[in-house]
Amino acid sequence: xxxxxxxxxxxxxxxxxxxxxxxxxxxxxxxxxxxxxxxxxxxxxxxxxxxxxxxxxxxxxxxxxxxxxxxxxxxxxxxxxxxxxxxxxxxxxxxxxxxxxxxxxxxxx
Amino acid sequence: xxxxxxxxxxxxxxxxxxxxxxxxxxxxxxxxxxxxxxxxxxxxxxxxxxxxxxxxxxxxxxxxxxxxxxxxxxxxxxxxxxxxxxxxxxxxxxxxxxxxxxxxxxxxxxxxxx
Numbered sequence: 001x002x003x004x005x006x007x008x009x010x011x012x013x014x015x016x017x018x019x020x021x022x023x024x025x026x027x028x029x030x031x032x033x034x035x036x037x038x039x040x041x042x043x044x045x046x047x048x049x050x051x052x053x054x055x056x057x058x059x060x061x062x063x064x065x066x067x068x069x070x071x072x073x074x075x076x077x078x079x080x081x082x083x084x085x086x087x088x089x090x091x092x093x094x095x096x097x098x099x100x101x102x103x104x105x106x107x108x109x
Numbered sequence: 110x111x112x113x114x115x116x117x118x119x120x121x122x123x124x125x126x127x128x129x130x131x132x133x134x135x136x137x138x139x140x141x142x143x144x145x146x147x148x149x150x151x152x153x154x155x156x157x158x159x160x161x162x163x164x165x166x167x168x169x170x171x172x173x174x175x176x177x178x179x180x181x182x183x184x185x186x187x188x189x190x191x192x193x194x195x196x197x198x199x200x201x202x203x204x205x206x207x208x209x210x211x212x213x214x215x216x217x218x219x220x221x222x223x
Contacts, residue, residue, distance in 0.1 A: 004151065008149065030209055031209050033211070035214075040216075040217075040219075041216055041217075042113070042199070042214040042215055042216045042217065043152075043199070043214045044214070045211050045212075045213065048209070048211065050209065087152070089152075091209060095206065095207050095208065095209070096154065096165075097152075097154070097212065098151075099151035099152040100151055101149055101150055101151045102149075102151075
């Protein structure tokens with residue numbers, strides 16, 4: 001079966017750095033997405049990785065290793081507004097998105 | 110502002126009621142999706158429409174009935190629902206289905222079935 005694993009919840013301090021991991025086992029691979037979802041709001045697109053390596057976008061970076069079936073989302077200089085759930089999703093060989101259950105990130109002052 | 114709107118934002122209904130959820134996208138996309146989001150569970154894909162044609166129905170019970178009159182509008186008709194159907198229902202759109210295009214989501218309808 002297809003599976004995406006990510007931690008259920010993480011806590012970090014304002015101003016610090018946090019890394020949210022995602023491991024996957026899917027039928028084929030056409031890329032990996034990270035979305036941010038604030039409580040009661042729409043998931044919003046953060047990043048898309050299809051090649052190995054690190055993609056940086058401001059305070060957020062996303063890393064992919066296809067051989068290891070592994071990705072992480074790195075958030076730097078954490079702000080209170082970064083408190084949200086972060087969803088990892090893999091596009092399989094049928095171009096269907098396989099979703100993880102999300103990681104709830106709590107930022108403390 | 111994501112360009113995808115959903116109404117209503119909240120809905121409470123009894124098991125014998127009939128209601129409809131509406132989604133509209135202003136992004137010029139050709140693919141639209143219905144997802145169910147339950148607490149601490151992955152998003153569950155329910156239906157996919159590509160160029161107004163239903164391309165996927167992921168074993169969804171018949172009490173959920175989708176309708177896509179054009180590429181900009183998507184409905185989910187609900188009847189005789191069960192309490193376990195209570196969840197956040199999200200609509201999304203992307204340029205096309207068979208592609209690596211990003212999906213853009215609406216804010217969802219929080220459904221409670223009594």
